[in-house]
Amino acid sequence: MFKINSKFILDNTLVSVTYSSSCYSVFRDVKHGTESGYNNYQLQRLHKKGLLKPMVFSEIDEELARATYAFLAESQKRELNIKIALVNQFIAAPVKAGEEANQLIGETLKLLGEDCCVGESTVRGWVTKYRKSQGNVFSLLEGRRKKPNFAS
Numbered sequence: 741m742f743k744i745n746s747k748f749i750l751d752n753t754l755v756s757v758t759y760s761s762s763c764y765s766v767f768r769d770v771k772h773g774t775e776s777g778y779n780n781y782q783l784q785r786l787h788k789k790g791l792l793k794p795m796v797f798s799e800i801d802e803e804l805a806r807a808t809y810a811f812l813a814e815s816q817k818r819e820l821n822i823k824i825a826l827v828n829q830f831i832a833a834p835v836k837a838g839e840e841a842n843q844l845i846g847e848t849l850k851l852l853g854e855d856c857c858v859g860e861s862t863v864r865g866w867v868t869k870y871r872k873s874q875g876n877v878f879s880l881l882e883g884r885r886k887k888p889n890f891a892s
Contacts, residue, residue, distance in 0.1 A: 749793045750786070816881060823880040825852055826863045827870050 742748075742760040748767065749755075755767035758775060766777045778786070786792040812820065829848050835841045841860045849856065866880055873879035 751791045827866050830867050
C-alpha cells in the first residue's frame, strides 16, 4: 500500500497516488491528469527495472533556498546544509548499516569541507524525520517544536 498523494517517478513521469490497497494502486500523472492502475506484481516488476522510484525533493531551487534561508543564522545555514547533504546521500543510495554507511558519511563530509563527525544512527534519524515531514528541510533544524515550551 502507498500513502495517498505521495509522489513517484513512474517511467520518467511524475505521478501521485490517488488510490492504494493491498493488491492494487492508481497513479495520476501530475502534468496531464490521466490515471493508470497497476497491481502489485506489475509495480514490483517496474521497481526492479528501475522504472518506479519514490520522488525525493533533493534538488532545491537556489533562489528559493536563498529566500527561505535568509532568516537563519550562519551556523544554522551550515548545519542545515550538512544535514541536507547527508540525508540526500542516504536516500539516493540506500546503504547497509556499519562500515559502508560510515564511509559514505565520511566522504560526504570531506566533500563539504567539514571536519566534524556524525554518527550513522543520527543520520538515519534525520532521514526518518525528513520523510515524515514529506520533504520539509526545516524539519531538520534543531529546536523546532509544534507547541511553545513556556517556563513557569
